[in-house]
Amino acid sequence: MAAALLEMRHIDKVFPGVKALSNVDFTLHAGEIHSLMGENGAGKSTLVKVLTGVYPKDGGTIHLNGKEIYPKTPKEAQEEGISTVYQEVNLCPNLTVAENIFIGREPRRFGFIDWKEVNRRSIELLKKLDVDIDVSKTLDNYPVAIQQMVAIARAVDVDAKILILDEPTSSLNEVETERLFRIVRQLQKQGMGIIFISHFLEQIYELCDHITILRNGELVGSYEVAKLPRLELIAKMVGKNLNDVKDMDKMAEKSVPSDEVFIETNHAASTGQIKDVSLQIHKGEVIGLAGLLGSGRTETAEMMFGLKEVTGGSLKINGKEEKLSNPMAAMKEKIAFCPEDRKLSGIIGDLTVRENIILALQAMDGMFTHIPYSKQVELADKFIDKLRIKVSDRDQLIKNLSGGNQQKVIIARWLATQPRFLILDEPTRGIDVGTKTEIQKMAVELAKNEGMSVAFISSEMDEMVRTCSKLVVMRDRKKVAELTGDQISSEGVMEAIAGGEK
Amino acid sequence: MDKLKSFTSSSLFLPIVALAVLLIFNGIFVEGFFDIQITEDGRLFGRVIDILTRSSSLVILSLGMTLVIATSGIDISVGAVVAISAAVVCTLIGGRGDGAAETPMALAMLASVGIGILCGIWNGILVAKFKIQAVVATLILMTAGRGIAQLLTEGQIVTVYYKPFASIAGVIPGMPLPTNVFIALAMVLLVVFVMKKTSIGLFIQSVGINPTAAKYVGINVTLVLFLVYAFSGFCAGVTGLIESSLIKAADANNAGLNMEMDAILAVALGGTLLSGGKFYLGGSVIGAVTIQTLTTTLYALGVSADQLPVVKAIAVIAICLIQSKKARDLFDKWKSGRSAKAVTADAKAVNKA
Ligand SMILES: Nc1ncnc2c1ncn2[C@@H]1O[C@H](COP(=O)(O)OP(=O)(O)OP(=O)(O)O)[C@@H](O)[C@H]1O
Numbered sequence: 001m002a003a004a005l006l007e008m009r010h011i012d013k014v015f016p017g018v019k020a021l022s023n024v025d026f027t028l029h030a031g032e033i034h035s036l037m038g039e040n041g042a043g044k045s046t047l048v049k050v051l052t053g054v055y056p057k058d059g060g061t062i063h064l065n066g067k068e069i070y071p072k073t074p075k076e077a078q079e080e081g082i083s084t085v086y087q088e089v090n091l092c093p094n095l096t097v098a099e100n101i102f103i104g105r106e107p108r109r110f111g112f113i114d115w116k117e118v119n120r121r122s123i124e125l126l127k128k129l130d131v132d133i134d135v136s137k138t139l140d141n142y143p144v145a146i147q148q149m150v151a152i153a154r155a156v157d158v159d160a161k162i163l164i165l166d167e168p169t170s171s172l173n174e175v176e177t178e179r180l181f182r183i184v185r186q187l188q189k190q191g192m193g194i195i196f197i198s199h200f201l202e203q204i205y206e207l208c209d210h211i212t213i214l215r216n217g218e219l220v221g222s223y224e225v226a227k228l229p230r231l232e233l234i235a236k237m238v239g240k241n242l243n244d245v246k247d248m249d250k251m252a253e254k255s256v257p258s259d260e261v262f263i264e265t266n267h268a269a270s271t272g273q274i275k276d277v278s279l280q281i282h283k284g285e286v287i288g289l290a291g292l293l294g295s296g297r298t299e300t301a302e303m304m305f306g307l308k309e310v311t312g313g314s315l316k317i318n319g320k321e322e323k324l325s326n327p328m329a330a331m332k333e334k335i336a337f338c339p340e341d342r343k344l345s346g347i348i349g350d351l352t353v354r355e356n357i358i359l360a361l362q363a364m365d366g367m368f369t370h371i372p373y374s375k376q377v378e379l380a381d382k383f384i385d386k387l388r389i390k391v392s393d394r395d396q397l398i399k400n401l402s403g404g405n406q407q408k409v410i411i412a413r414w415l416a417t418q419p420r421f422l423i424l425d426e427p428t429r430g431i432d433v434g435t436k437t438e439i440q441k442m443a444v445e446l447a448k449n450e451g452m453s454v455a456f457i458s459s460e461m462d463e464m465v466r467t468c469s470k471l472v473v474m475r476d477r478k479k480v481a482e483l484t485g486d487q488i489s490s491e492g493v494m495e496a497i498a499g500g501e502k
Numbered sequence: 503m504d505k506l507k508s509f510t511s512s513s514l515f516l517p518i519v520a521l522a523v524l525l526i527f528n529g530i531f532v533e534g535f536f537d538i539q540i541t542e543d544g545r546l547f548g549r550v551i552d553i554l555t556r557s558s559s560l561v562i563l564s565l566g567m568t569l570v571i572a573t574s575g576i577d578i579s580v581g582a583v584v585a586i587s588a589a590v591v592c593t594l595i596g597g598r599g600d601g602a603a604e605t606p607m608a609l610a611m612l613a614s615v616g617i618g619i620l621c622g623i624w625n626g627i628l629v630a631k632f633k634i635q636a637v638v639a640t641l642i643l644m645t646a647g648r649g650i651a652q653l654l655t656e657g658q659i660v661t662v663y664y665k666p667f668a669s670i671a672g673v674i675p676g677m678p679l680p681t682n683v684f685i686a687l688a689m690v691l692l693v694v695f696v697m698k699k700t701s702i703g704l705f706i707q708s709v710g711i712n713p714t715a716a717k718y719v720g721i722n723v724t725l726v727l728f729l730v731y732a733f734s735g736f737c738a739g740v741t742g743l744i745e746s747s748l749i750k751a752a753d754a755n756n757a758g759l760n761m762e763m764d765a766i767l768a769v770a771l772g773g774t775l776l777s778g779g780k781f782y783l784g785g786s787v788i789g790a791v792t793i794q795t796l797t798t799t800l801y802a803l804g805v806s807a808d809q810l811p812v813v814k815a816i817a818v819i820a821i822c823l824i825q826s827k828k829a830r831d832l833f834d835k836w837k838s839g840r841s842a843k844a845v846t847a848d849a850k851a852v853n854k855a
């Protein structure tokens with residue numbers, strides 16, 4: 001085999017209280033798409049960050065083309081030819097799309113930044129990804145998916161030897177993912193080495209040649225994709241034997257909803273956001289909101305949580321018409337909402353895991369009371385245990401958790417309020433395979449055992465088909481179909497989206 | 503060793519060191535700096551006591567400022583609000599030469615604190631409700647405030663001859679310390695108590711760190727912002743009482759002049775980041791005392807009032823540099839560099855053996 005493009009040997013990285021990487025080896029060849037796999041908190045992102053100089057390593061060596069490198073900042077790594085899209089999109093929301101793409105390496109004319117050229121080249125780059133947007137608008141005008149595409153466009157444009165993509169597809173739909181894959185393959189042909197991190201197994205098997213597995217910061221092994229069947233991969237990731245893994249994947253039976261309706265909307269509309277949604281969610285029902293990006297799923301959820309005003313039609317809870325004018329009003333009706341954008345509207349980064357977990361409950365109790373410390377500890381520990389949140393300490397800052405574990409803390413926050421209606425907007429985004437099934441199971445079990453109503457929004461059709469007793473299909477900010485029983489299938493949803501009104 | 507380490511990394515480390523350095527400097531160069539005398543009726547005298555007494559206004563202001571800054575806001579109107587509050591209490595009691603009060607003193611005091619709160623509410627409405635940037639919103643009162651105070655005093659310096667008025671910033675017979683020290687102490691205790699017994703502190707931090715997420719967990723962001731500005735106004739109102747009692751007069755031009763800057767400096771020195779989030783009340787209090795000590799020291803060294811701001815500016819730069827990320831990274835690097843050297847030395851020793 002040809003000499004390796006990148007060789008990382010005996011890499012160690014310690015954070016206060018956790019050994020994030022210990023003695024990890026990683027080898028990447030030119031023209032190879034190499035996946036890094038592992039559970040949440042296994043150390044994938046940390047390995048990437050050590051490689052690109054975000055964190056200093058505590059031990060080990062990195063060789064690029066046989067020469068030892070010591071990047072101390074991402075910029076230095078980039079100069080060595082390593083281009084990266086980090087897991088947490090790190091763009092500037094108040095700069096324009098074009099500025100974001102070219103920041104730090106603007107094309108110049110006579111010493112001045114050539115804005116025309118910046119805009120022209122941005123448009124061209126995005127076109128390659130089939131993204132057609134106004135590049136002179138600030139980034140915060142666009143949804144997470146577009147922002148992710150912009151981050152990718154920026155990384156792809158740099159003339160690099162290695163491209164690192166840390167969960168680039170977590171907010172992309174299938175079409176967008178396909179486009180990304182096309183470009184990645186093209187770069188592969190040009191001899192670039194690509195590191196691809198994702199929790200979507202299908203994508204790994206579709207795209208990658210090689211898999212390196214980490215568990216708890218240690219190297220499990222490196223395998224050719226063709227020689228590693230799916231179940232074996234999962235078994236190696238979670239460190240269990242094959243049979244246990246098979247059981248794990250079995251889904252609980254779907255919940256049978258009761259006749260009582262918890263919440264219903266009647267031709268509800270919200271100016272500019274939702275046109276017409278009528279739905280009924282029963283007690284003990286898991287309902288799925290399906291549709292393409294921008295079809296109004298999140299907006300519908302936000303409307304039921306008092307974040308969007310109902311400007312037409314009506315909204316009833318327990319048969320009584322209600323005006324939910326803010327989240328607290330919804331919370332008083334025992335509604336909970338895990339938002340889709342974890343970083344922006346979920347975590348409070350500089351607070352501890354414990355504080356993040358009790359925050360919603362505390363808000364419900366009111367500003368002038370105080371949940372006793374012992375109760376806070378009890379609650380935090382209960383959910384850290386129940387959701388198997390990987391923390392070194394309950395008083396660790398949440399921003400230092402791995403992406404998937406942050407997500408679990410947000411779910412814990414809402415479970416702690418003991419809601420009657422739980423809205424989960426992309427709850428499994430960035431969550432590892434094992435935990436994904438657990439969260440799906442949890443949703444079904446909460447409905448079955450506690451009679452909770454659950455609304456599930458997910459870009460993974462598969463996930464909704466497995467968990468939901470009813471699917472509401474949306475298109476163009478309207479409800480276009482409702483599927484129950486045997487109608488619930490990916491094809492059914494696709495048909496409804498394509499076919500329009502039934 | 504471990505204890506030392508946890509102390510050097512604690513948030514109070516920097517403010518305490520700064521204060522200690524100043525005190526030691528004073529101890530060496532100012533004769534009898536630490537001497538405290540007790541008079542027959544139990545009063546305490548001395549330079550340290552003096553500094554403590556003079557700090558009380560700044561301590562009070564920095565309490566409100568800490569909470570405002572924690573929400574990632576700022577209140578630059580407090581100095582002007584001090585002037586308004588001073589004007590209100592003095593004009594209400596009145597400058598009658600026969601030493602009588604036109605309005606009962608308690609009522610006048612209530613009114614002036616009330617005015618402070620009103621000013622805070624005004625700031626709160628602008629920031630919380632109309633989402634005007636805090637600097638701009640409070641700039642309005644900062645510039646207009648002194649004008650309002652002038653209107654109230656009709657352009658005069660109102661001198662109060664009513665005797666009891668002096669006791670707010672003076673000693674009530676039988677007490678060991680001037681009243682304002684007790685007022686400041688009471689305010690500190692009040693705030694600490696409220697922070698301990700309620701979750702306001704947690705909410706303030708949440709709003710300062712991530713207002714969107716705070717909204718999504720049901721925190722009433724508008725109310726939290728409103729409350730901290732109102733409280734800051736309250737603090738300024740109380741300070742106005744003390745400052746006017748100190749000189750027994752309301753001077754619309756000079757009461758509370760530049761105090762907002764000192765308060766912000768005290769908060770920054772105390773370790774609270776101006777970007778909001780985590781806040782340290784203890785640090786702010788120590789910061790306030792430090793600044794007062796600095797001022798007193800400089801006066802003692804013969805620095806004139808005009809030059810004082812220059813020296814203070816140097817202090818601000820030093821503090822900001824020490825707190826900056828770059829400096830911390832350098833410090834970390836230096837530390838890890840040393841430990842790395844230690845490791846290689848160890849390795850060499852092992853190899854030899
Ligand atoms: N800045 C930090 N400070 C302290 N601990 C950290 C920090 N960054 C990461 N960690 C810890 O290191 C471990 C590995 O985290 P990492 O982000 O690499 O996981 P990951 O494999 O990328 O997980 P995910 O799939 O959830 O993204 C976790 O236990 C995490 O809590």
Ligand SMILES: [Mg+2]
Nearest residue numbers: 044045087403
């Ligand atoms: Mg990660």
